[in-house]
Amino acid sequence: MIAALARDAKREAEAANERRVLVFAGDRDSGIDAAYDAIEAVDPTSTAIVSTREGFRFEEHRPRSTDELLGRTREVVVLDCHEQFVPNALGRSVGAVDGGGLLVLLTPGLDAWPAIRDRFDDSLAVPPYGIEDVTGRFRERFVGTLRSHPGIAVVSLGTGPDGNDAIERDGLVGSRGDAAAEPTVQATAEKPTTPPNAPPNATFPAAAYEACLTDDQVRAVRAFESLATPGHAVVAEADRGRGKSSAAGIAAGALALSGADVLVTAPAFRNAAEVFARASELIEGSESDGEDGDGDGGNERNSEGDTHRIDAPGGGRVRFLAPAEAADLPDDPDAVIVDEAAALPVRLLEGFLDAPAVAFCTTVHGYEGAGRGFAIRFKERLRASPFAVRDVRLDEPIRYARNDPVEAWASRALLLDARPAVDEAVAGSAVGDATYRRLTPDELLADEALLREAFGLLVAAHYRTEPNDLARLLDAPNLAARALVAEGRVVAVALLAREGRLDAETRRRMYEGERVRGNMVPDVLTSQLRDETAAEPCGLRTVRIATHHALRGEGFGTRLLDEVHEEFGEGGGRGTDGDCDGDTVDYFSVGYGATPRLLRFWRRAGYRTVHLSTSRNDASGEHSAIMLRPTGEDGPGSRLLDRHAAAFRDRERDGLSDAHRDVDPDVVAGALRACPASMPIDLTEIEWRSVVGASYGPGMYDSAPGAFRDLALAALIEGDDGSETGDALDDREERLLVRKVLQGRPWESVADELGYVSTAACMRALGDAYEPLVERYGTEFALEERERFISD
Numbered sequence: 001m002i003a004a005l006a007r008d009a010k011r012e013a014e015a016a017n018e019r020r021v022l023v024f025a026g027d028r029d030s031g032i033d034a035a036y037d038a039i040e041a042v043d044p045t046s047t048a049i050v051s052t053r054e055g056f057r058f059e060e061h062r063p064r065s066t067d068e069l070l071g072r073t074r075e076v077v078v079l080d081c082h083e084q085f086v087p088n089a090l091g092r093s094v095g096a097v098d099g100g101g102l103l104v105l106l107t108p109g110l111d112a113w114p115a116i117r118d119r120f121d122d123s124l125a126v127p128p129y130g131i132e133d134v135t136g137r138f139r140e141r142f143v144g145t146l147r148s149h150p151g152i153a154v155v156s157l158g159t160g161p162d163g164n165d166a167i168e169r170d171g172l173v174g175s176r177g178d179a180a181a182e183p184t185v186q187a188t189a190e191k192p193t194t195p196p197n198a199p200p201n202a203t204f205p206a207a208a209y210e211a212c213l214t215d216d217q218v219r220a221v222r223a224f225e226s227l228a229t230p231g232h233a234v235v236a237e238a239d240r241g242r243g244k245s246s247a248a249g250i251a252a253g254a255l256a257l258s259g260a261d262v263l264v265t266a267p268a269f270r271n272a273a274e275v276f277a278r279a280s281e282l283i284e285g286s287e288s289d290g291e292d293g294d295g296d297g298g299n300e301r302n303s304e305g306d307t308h309r310i311d312a313p314g315g316g317r318v319r320f321l322a323p324a325e326a327a328d329l330p331d332d333p334d335a336v337i338v339d340e341a342a343a344l345p346v347r348l349l350e351g352f353l354d355a356p357a358v359a360f361c362t363t364v365h366g367y368e369g370a371g372r373g374f375a376i377r378f379k380e381r382l383r384a385s386p387f388a389v390r391d392v393r394l395d396e397p398i399r400y401a402r403n404d405p406v407e408a409w410a411s412r413a414l415l416l417d418a419r420p421a422v423d424e425a426v427a428g429s430a431v432g433d434a435t436y437r438r439l440t441p442d443e444l445l446a447d448e449a450l451l452r453e454a455f456g457l458l459v460a461a462h463y464r465t466e467p468n469d470l471a472r473l474l475d476a477p478n479l480a481a482r483a484l485v486a487e488g489r490v491v492a493v494a495l496l497a498r499e500g501r502l503d504a505e506t507r508r509r510m511y512e513g514e515r516v517r518g519n520m521v522p523d524v525l526t527s528q529l530r531d532e533t534a535a536e537p538c539g540l541r542t543v544r545i546a547t548h549h550a551l552r553g554e555g556f557g558t559r560l561l562d563e564v565h566e567e568f569g570e571g572g573g574r575g576t577d578g579d580c581d582g583d584t585v586d587y588f589s590v591g592y593g594a595t596p597r598l599l600r601f602w603r604r605a606g607y608r609t610v611h612l613s614t615s616r617n618d619a620s621g622e623h624s625a626i627m628l629r630p631t632g633e634d635g636p637g638s639r640l641l642d643r644h645a646a647a648f649r650d651r652e653r654d655g656l657s658d659a660h661r662d663v664d665p666d667v668v669a670g671a672l673r674a675c676p677a678s679m680p681i682d683l684t685e686i687e688w689r690s691v692v693g694a695s696y697g698p699g700m701y702d703s704a705p706g707a708f709r710d711l712a713l714a715a716l717i718e719g720d721d722g723s724e725t726g727d728a729l730d731d732r733e734e735r736l737l738v739r740k741v742l743q744g745r746p747w748e749s750v751a752d753e754l755g756y757v758s759t760a761a762c763m764r765a766l767g768d769a770y771e772p773l774v775e776r777y778g779t780e781f782a783l784e785e786r787e788r789f790i791s792d
């Protein structure tokens, strides 16, 4: 019976160049047997079995994790969901099946499944919560999709009469048993049988075009040819599965074969794996073509064992660098290909505009397409640049027909295509008219449109959002979601996590270096910053916040935070026990990749800096900032802030010329500005003489750098708030204080960076910047000293 079912599914899948899913629900051993029956019946050329447990008799390919499935496809993929059901793994498994292929899922009985807690659920049970606090809503929703979407067969193992297997549905799209079936046309998008031809006048070798699978890819590769000429830029956009990265890889290979140095970058090497796979196929292919039997035609690629680099025979190469490093264009590449460009900050993307030729590839929708300003701001910037820009859009799916029901199912089950409300629907919304709304998991489940918009907004604003996050949103006990809704549309959303309130034993383990899941802020304060009591009070961390891109800068984000503060902050400052029961917390917190604008946004919302990470994020180049906002005047939250703000100030005094030497000066100024620990100034007379001298007379910075540093810290921390006496520092002076005095850069480089005509002018500017600081912080002695120069 299972064999017949599998054969029918396979036949239909092949005829339509679509995929089909077989679900074998029941106990695991029966599921494994059923999977073998199915595999034997369809006799595939390639199979992958993904399981965290033993028990399979033969394994044609057994990847250690679904990561290994990336960039390769199979005729049949079996995903064993018994031990753990990881949404990300499901997404990768679906993506690893070609049109005409089958995805086999081994699951517990579908009715029982939502109530079963597995190892993935265990990862959602972050202390102080236990696994019993994790819910099964994601799975409930998922089971619903298995039972309702076309193209999915469900076999309930051993539940038929006499313990036979019962076919709950056969999943055949053509069959009458499927209420939701659409009359999918057999003839849609048959796989091309002959490879596309090179267009006339093509400059890339014919092999490049023969490697394309669709006409859209041919058009894209053709557009990439322009990268051989300086002054050209290409923007390639597509949905997932359209082969945009492959087209970029083919182009990279062809460019390298013509001798070019092609630099490839992407948020993670994983994103660029496809680019590299195609580039190396093309280069290797050309090498074997060119071999003339002289015996040394060995493949030279990766001669240094470097998997992030492919050397082409004529001296060209394709190499990968992480974005922050790549943006400096080391070794002057001839062309740059930025994959998943929308995931990178605009500031970094601008660095690539100094390359001779550059291509930006982006996913239009879905997790990879998360735009941080690419679509709107950066494309405008690119058009205003001297580059001749070509746009290509790829619409044809590569590996399966357009109507593939499994793609539609996966998109829905994992919300791969969730997106924010369309611009027109939210245009004109006023912040005062929006309603604050709790998005409880039950409400989200009951209202698919609400779920899609809220999750879509989080995905669009945050590159790192992934299918597992959908499961977290619905099932994790420590998370809560809140939104502003206007005219029924989600216009801003925040994902919040409860942290802290850990018992003494857990705190001790954390302090001694053990990883405790969740609890990001308590963990940093405890293990890195050595505060064993930091995880005692209860915090509410904003994990993510996003305003609809059409409404940013209009006060929605601020209002949403105000509402959250109001909801969770009442009754703050209650004693010292850090009791987190009920809805109130001791402090709010946030950790994020610091930019000057975000620092300002959080500071205005009342958050204060306690930490700036020493390492930079590889993709964005940003240092992450941690900020706190206590709920009471002198409760546990404010005591936590007081100690860590002072520690931050003291750490930066030395760290800025060390680990933080390269941090953007506006980020330094923004982080210090939000530090509430004032800087005590205690200079000796001789130090004051140097400072006053440098400002008003003949003194020199180098005679008392420490004194200059303390004053700079004080001025940047306090900002211009209390300065009735002197002029506030302007932006350039702030940068000068950071670069020269706090980060200890050489005069020449500071003068150059900040646009002073000479180092002497830069030195004079520093003296001028200290005049108001002498007036503001000067002792009686300092002010008398100053009089000598003024009255002269």
Ligand SMILES: CC(=O)SCCNC(=O)CCNC(=O)[C@H](O)C(C)(C)COP(=O)(O)OP(=O)(O)OC[C@H]1O[C@@H](n2cnc3c(N)ncnc32)[C@H](O)[C@@H]1OP(=O)(O)O
Pocket (backbone or CB within 6 Å): 461, 462, 542, 543, 544, 545, 546, 547, 548, 551, 552, 553, 554, 555, 556, 557, 558, 559, 590, 591, 592, 593, 597, 598, 600, 601
């Ligand atoms: C933990 C985290 O999630 S931190 C990351 C925050 N989220 C993002 O970066 C996603 C993209 N950005 C957004 O969704 C929003 O711009 C938010 C959430 C940062 C701010 O919400 P908004 O409704 O735009 O903010 P609101 O109008 O209340 O306040 C304006 C301030 O927000 C900040 N801001 C506004 N737009 C942006 C933006 N595109 N990027 C960064 N900061 C911004 C600025 O400080 C701005 O003040 P300014 O105009 O004087 O510079």
